[in-house]
Amino acid sequence: MTDFSSDEILFERRGAAGLITLNRPQALNAVTHAMVHALRAQLEAWANDDAVTRVVIAGAGGRAFSAGGDIRALYELGKAGQYEEALSFWRDEYPLNALIKNYRKPYVALIDGIVMGGGVGVSVHGSHRVAGDRFSFAMPEVGIGFFPDVGATWFLPRMPGELGTYCALTGERFNAADSVAAGIATHRIPSARFPALVEGLTGTVSVDAVLAAFAEPAGEGPIAARQSVIDRLFAGSSVDAILAALDAEAVSSGGDAEWAGKTAATMRTKSPLSLKLALAQVRRGGALDFAACMRTEFRIVSRVIHGHDFYEGVRAVIVDKDNAPRWRPASLAEVSEAEVERHFAARAEGELPLP
Template sequence: MTPAEPEILFARKGAAGLVTLNRPQALNAVTLGMVRALTAQLEKWRNDLSVTRVVVTAAGGKAFSAGGDIRALYDAGTSGRHAEMLAFYGEEYVLNTIIKHYPKPYVSLIDGICMGGGVGVSAHGSHRVAGDRYLFAMPEVGIGFFPDVGATWFLPRMPGELGAYCALTGERFGAADGIAAGIATHRVASPRFTDLVEALCGTAPVDAMLAAFAAPTKDAASESKLAPHRSTIDRLFAGGRVEDILAALDADGGEFAQKAAATIRAKSPVALKIALAQVRKGKDLAFEACMATEFRIVSRVIHGHDFYEGVRAVIVDKDNAPKWQPAALAEVSDAEVARHFAPLPDGEWQPPELVRG
């Protein structure tokens, strides 16, 4: 890709507006420029009667989108440009909300990694198609951050305690588990994606086309990594405190529980407690309230320690040895968690006008 090539591409073909995430060298990580371009294009297509559906794909083959441009956000924060960080998150959350309420079918074809910001530009659309290489995760607690881009909405609405499991462990869901969790709506074999895009450019109903291309689901349970553990997850991840969940995992003592507990204990204690609070609070909140809640949280997190330490350990120095502050769950008070959810003194995040009301 030449330096001048756009980070996100738009095209019209037949009845479809086509979007291509186009940063394959960065696993299609979402930038502020991409957020702004997609927001503007969706508003144009909203009012274009000849566009009856939007289809989102990604270049490169390895990732739909591995998240937001975390390194750029880290650089901004460590140099004191917190307003720049908040501009990104505020506009990203507006885009997530526009997608959630988009009046036309919004079809994401997801083949490869889909995390963080990539989830934000796909999960809230009407149709989420998982290819053979589909890998969904919200691994933010591993870098001292929290599951955002609407995770406060969709995690609590996963069946049972899958949302709490996803938030606290950051484990990856394959296509079968993505369908089971409701984060993906259809399963289509990867080699058929090109033909599916062509079909979606016609005038036939989107649901009919997806049904025609959908892979058989009879073997989905055998492909699922989580299906054998669903009852265990629902039983052990039901606690109201991270400490309670870890105690339940330790008491169970099985291989799955031991692995989950070890995974959780490596994450940021502050981030873990925020994430579980999101899952518990979000089930009773409307979508826009979830987004406003996330903006409250991010407004505090960017002035904290663990996000920068997590990015340093995983992305910058790559020593994978973060020094969390505080280092233990017991040192993270309820008041400290509540502080992240408190109203903002300088004004709250506002949803876009088109979906407010």
């Protein structure tokens, strides 16, 4: 039984399951504003439908679960001065993230391929997150002058040790094994078994039992293998301190010297303002509840869209693709504490309403 469908997102009731397919494979299933509206409406309908006992979400095409939100559209709105229209996307997206986080039925994300940004927002907050063979998770926002959002203020500080700090400041990709270790994924299941897994999930056997029957050991990924050094070098209270620790490691005789040098060099290509915002998020988010994290992110985005770096970053990476952003401010030293604090300040226009 098909409850709703459009070209961009498909909904189907099969047995006891509500099935969702993100269906923009040519755009790596990037989440549009229309998809946000449709997904929220369908989830609310299924929440009140006793025939649906679990929800399963996947991406079409094989290359990506979802590579993020529709950044190009938001860039164009901002460049045209339509800031409120752009902000309305996040005003709708963040409550959707909260709805998924608090969903009262099992919400199973089958993640095969790239999952970033907005795609993380419609998967990582679900009760069950399954990593397939092509799983590749990242929060690369500091590289486009943005900041890790869609609930990253909540989930990054709750990764083991300093993995969340590392994720936020480098944009490094986590494979399936690393994501299980970091708590991003809850299960590791081979992609070839996904069709059979979906069939199992449409029955009446509990979601936990079905996933347990299919799951395999995740193994150890390269990031988790280096966690002790990540915990040591990314523990600083400032971006400058973290870079100094990486620089010192890079000139040491230790086995992580080359990695530390490359990591520091990667960070230095990112927006200085974005780096400082991201670290502040990770350091503060551990003491906040989920709703406060989402309201914090809405405060930040409502300032970022009026700034320079987001548009310059999207221009350099997505529009012109010259990968030569000219950040403003250009250095960490030029980003004042007051400027960071301004992004976290309460909104005189009102805070984000959440379901």
